[in-house]
Amino acid sequence: MNGSGINVAGCAACTGDCCRRYKVGVTVADVRRVASGTALHPEEFITLLEDDTGFRLRPDGPAFDLYLVRRKETGGCVFLMEIASGKARCGVYAHRPLVCSNFPTTLERGAVAIRQDTVCGPDSWNLAAMELNTYRRDIERNRAAWSEHLRVVEAWNTAVDARRRERTPRELYDYLLDPTRTG
Template identity: 55%
Template sequence: MSASGRSLGGCASCGGRCCREYTVNVTMADVRRLAAGMALHPREFVTLREKDDGDFRFRREGPMYDLRLRHRPDTEGCVFLMEIAPGHARCGAYVHRPMVCATFPAALTRNTVSMRDDTLCGDSNAWNLTLMDLPGLRSDILRNRAAWSEHLRTADRWNALVDASHHSRTHDDLYAFILSSDP
């Protein structure tokens, strides 16, 4: 299902492979939605990883980090992945999940919704486009792009605060900033 409840079709027989093997980078809007909807603090489901092209730093001229969903060491799956039965798993945060998850595996190519061929769950033929709300998916993909634009603008504000400061910031400082930021 997409963020607005539209079925994508191919997930019905899902074993959660994408939730185990993909790195899910999240926007600040995703973090706020998950924190509020799941009644969790971001430190319970987000991890910050050092990355050259990351979005955040914690000290002036320090390394950059990105936000991504945690993976459980026991299942190697996303922290929200629920094991239902052997070979079957579902998202425990489904209604609040990140937009990139809600639109997966759809893509917008030349303003037209298509299914990606480079997924772990098969090529684009694994998905029945006739069962999908393509205009709704297009809208969700555009909303995700807007959320990333907002994310980058707000990350620039965070980094300006860090640069203006004479002391390092913590991960909890960033989480408080994210939770209190207006989109």
């Protein structure tokens, strides 16, 4: 085990399946953290996918939310680094989205638990050896980040409606990077 309670033997053999199979939805806070930590503009790592509650680019238009780009050649997250045949690691580990740092945990009836839907299977993790207080703290931080995210979505959409003109993804990303833009 390492300091985060993760089964190191399992992680050492990791093929990055979770980074290849999941669509990773991110918050405004995640976008800011990754952009700040990597000096990349969100255009380089974010894609907009249609959903019910996200950002609109034109008044009364469809809503989009923020997801990490997936590489066409591997299907993996844009930050997944292929390090050896069949092995991969996160290239922005220190700046990764909160949902990634909380993986594979969730809160069930107030207790930290292993998600049942992990591609590596729930038995790949030893809950008893994990730092549950750290995971609980980070899950709560992620929930707070999503609350902030929804407030920023509302403020952006209100501004789009008031200006009555279509906005570009670049304008949205620049808005998200503005540190004064909190919900």
